[in-house]
Amino acid sequence: MITETTAVTFRQNLGDMLNRVQYRHDSIVVSKDGKPVAALVDAQLFARIRRMQARFDALSGRIEAGFAATPEAQGLAEIDAAVAEVRAQNKTR
Incomplete structure (x- = not known):
C-alpha cells in the first residue's frame, strides 16, 4: 500500500512509518508544501x-x-x- 503524508506528520511518526515499511512493505510518499519530495520504501x-x-x-x-x-x-x-x-x-x- 502507498501512503501519502506531510513532512511534519512523517517527522512526528517516524518510528511507526519505519515499522509500516519494514514489516508491512508499505511505501510512504512524503509531501512538503503539497508537493511530493521523498519516498520511503523497504530496502528490498x-x-x-x-x-x-x-x-x-x-x-x-x-x-x-x-x-x-x-x-x-x-x-x-x-x-x-x-x-x-x-x-x-x-x-x-
Whole structure:
C-alpha cells in the first residue's frame, strides 16, 4: 500500500512509518508544501529499483553508442514513425 503524508506528520511518526515499511512493505510518499519530495520504501524494493536503474542506464548507453552516427533529426523521425506504426496497429485490434 502507498501512503501519502506531510513532512511534519512523517517527522512526528517516524518510528511507526519505519515499522509500516519494514514489516508491512508499505511505501510512504512524503509531501512538503503539497508537493511530493521523498519516498520511503523497504530496502528490498530500493535494491530492485537500483538494479533496474543500472540495467536501464547500460541499455541506454548501448543504444546511444549504436546510433551515435545517426543525425538527431533522422533518429527522431524514425522514432515518430515507429510510434505511429504501433498506434495504428493498436487501433485495428
